[in-house]
Amino acid sequence: MPAKRERWSREFSRWFDWVLEEAGIYDYGRYPVKGMGVWLPYGFQIRRRVIELVRRVLDGAGHEEVLFPLLIPETLLRRESEHIRGFEGEVYWVAHGGSEPLDVRLALRPTSETSISYMESFWIKSYKQLPRRFYQIVSIFRYETKATRPLIRLREVTTFKEAHTVHASFEDADRQVAEAIELYKRIFDELGIPYAVSRRPEWDKFAGAVYTVAFDTVMPDGRVLQIGTVHHLGQNFTIPFEVRIQLPDESLDYAWQTSYGLSDRVIASLIALHGDDRGAALPPAVAPIQVVVVPIPARGEEQARRLEEYIGEVEERLRRLGLRYHVDRREEVRPGRKFYEWEARGVPVRIEAGPKEAETRTLVVARRDTLEKTVVKLEELEEKLPGILEDVARGLRERAWSWLRSKVKRVEGVEEAGRAIEEERGIVELPWCGNEECGKRLEEEVDAAVLGSPLERPEWVRGKRCPVCGRPAVTSIRLAKTY
Ligand SMILES: Nc1ncnc2c1ncn2[C@@H]1O[C@H](COS(=O)(=O)NC(=O)[C@@H](N)CS)[C@@H](O)[C@H]1O
Numbered sequence: 035m036p037a038k039r040e041r042w043s044r045e046f047s048r049w050f051d052w053v054l055e056e057a058g059i060y061d062y063g064r065y066p067v068k069g070m071g072v073w074l075p076y077g078f079q080i081r082r083r084v085i086e087l088v089r090r091v092l093d094g095a096g097h098e099e100v101l102f103p104l105l106i107p108e109t110l111l112r113r114e115s116e117h118i119r120g121f122e123g124e125v126y127w128v129a130h131g132g133s134e135p136l137d138v139r140l141a142l143r144p145t146s147e148t149s150i151s152y153m154e155s156f157w158i159k160s161y162k163q164l165p166r167r168f169y170q171i172v173s174i175f176r177y178e179t180k181a182t183r184p185l186i187r188l189r190e191v192t193t194f195k196e197a198h199t200v201h202a203s204f205e206d207a208d209r210q211v212a213e214a215i216e217l218y219k220r221i222f223d224e225l226g227i228p229y230a231v232s233r234r235p236e237w238d239k240f241a242g243a244v245y246t247v248a249f250d251t252v253m254p255d256g257r258v259l260q261i262g263t264v265h266h267l268g269q270n271f272t273i274p275f276e277v278r279i280q281l282p283d284e285s286l287d288y289a290w291q292t293s294y295g296l297s298d299r300v301i302a303s304l305i306a307l308h309g310d311d312r313g314a315a316l317p318p319a320v321a322p323i324q325v326v327v328v329p330i331p332a333r334g335e336e337q338a339r340r341l342e343e344y345i346g347e348v349e350e351r352l353r354r355l356g357l358r359y360h361v362d363r364r365e366e367v368r369p370g371r372k373f374y375e376w377e378a379r380g381v382p383v384r385i386e387a388g389p390k391e392a393e394t395r396t397l398v399v400a401r402r403d404t405l406e407k408t409v410v411k412l413e414e415l416e417e418k419l420p421g422i423l424e425d426v427a428r429g430l431r432e433r434a435w436s437w438l439r440s441k442v443k444r445v446e447g448v449e450e451a452g453r454a455i456e457e458e459r460g461i462v463e464l465p466w467c468g469n470e471e472c473g474k475r476l477e478e479e480v481d482a483a484v485l486g487s488p489l490e491r492p493e494w495v496r497g498k499r500c501p502v503c504g505r506p507a508v509t510s511i512r513l514a515k516t517y
């Protein structure tokens with residue numbers, strides 16, 4: 035019977051703070067700058083493996099990793115008017131070098147379209163060089179005014195993967211948006227994180243984008259977290275930054291761009307959505323320790339020696355399997371306490387071995403997701419353990435997807451939408467005529483944010499009418515309380 039999820043959902047924020055600390059993942063709230071925290075060793079291991087996964091997916095899809103300066107001169111940041119309008123209030127400025135006031139203020143990058151476009155104007159001259167797909171994994175800084183939260187809303191976003199691509203046509207950039215969406219699906223699927231993909235409404239897209247597609251997930255408290263975004267930037271940055279290319283017909287035009295970002299929120303959502311009241315439950319792919327072995331103390335010298343020998347045989351097999359494992363030999367800690375600690379840290383599989391198991395040459399194998407225990411013969415460990423780890427990965431993914439599906443609700447009318455959000459949070463979907471005024475009216479009347487519309491026209495709206503204006507629905511509109 036899987037662990038309970040009372041605290042996990044009813045008091046998510048407190049649960050999340052508790053897990054980050056109890057599992058030694060992230061130290062938040064003590065560092066004396068609001069919105070900035072410390073990655074602790076165990077959490078840093080998780081983060082490292084998530085980054086490795088992101089690199090593997092992007093490098094495998096023709097992306098080139100780069101590293102741009104942190105500081106962006108105000109003159110560059112201001113060159114794209116919509117962009118600066120969108121970020122004006124969130125930029126940290128450096129105004130002095132030592133005691134010297136700087137003649138041009140330097141921004142701590144809030145994102146890097148401006149610095150990257152500026153350099154592309156020197157590098158890129160012809161369609162023959164395109165497409166180029168750069169990315170960097172860096173810290174960005176945003177002076178967030180809404181409530182800051184560990185990993186969810188930071189002022190220093192320490193794990194910000196930003197990809198920036200350049201193309202010879204609008205259509206090619208469009209194709210890159212579609213590819214970026216597929217790459218994000220692969221990353222989230224590998225981590226078992228469920229998502230809804232929506233095209234953001236015109237009035238809430240990235241500052242400087244032609245259009246924005248976002249990945250949203252529903253957190254344990256029912257509020258929606260944007261966990262990734264893909265933007266078609268058109269020529270909005272290449273024009274002010276003069277990134278001109280020669281086309282096949284020798285004419286000159288400005289290049290076309292996309293950008294797409296992930297952040298620490300990917301780690302926040304994998305901890306949150308796979309967790310339960312006992313703590314984290316990590317997908318084996320990114321778990322620092324995939325298997326923890328807890329010896330059950332023996333009585334008497336002879337038994338202890340035999341058990342130690344037996345544990346050695348278990349280790350040998352885990353080593354041969356190439357798994358990340360740990361044997362918890364702490365004398366001063368009882369097995370029950372060890373179970374508690376390693377469950378809080380989300381170790382996917384625990385192996386218990388005591389005198390009885392040494393005697394019968396068996397092992398007790400416990401899954402972290404369902405908590406179920408099975409007895410496995412030592413001889414069969416190498417054959418069975420990889421499958422059990424795969425079962426845990428699948429179990430976590432399926433549990434998270436059924437959670438998300440349970441939090442997406444189709445409704446017909448505005449009142450029903452308002453009630454659903456009020457009572458259950460999650461995402462509500464309504465038929466929509468596609469008209470901006472109706473969308474904005476819905477935001478007010480439902481008292482929730484518009485996430486946007488599905489990329490493909492949903493069948494179920496056929497024959498239905500917009501609840502605001504009564505015109506035929508052409509798509510659906512999704513609303514939610516968001517972070
Ligand atoms: N303050 C924040 N703390 C944690 N994650 C954040 C924060 N602000 C944004 N993010 C995450 O970063 C992703 C990309 O940010 S963004 O503003 O939407 N898009 C960009 O900055 C584009 N330049 C693509 S890299 C968002 O989808 C969101 O998941």
Ligand SMILES: [Zn+2]
Nearest residue numbers: 467472500503
């Ligand atoms: Zn309407």
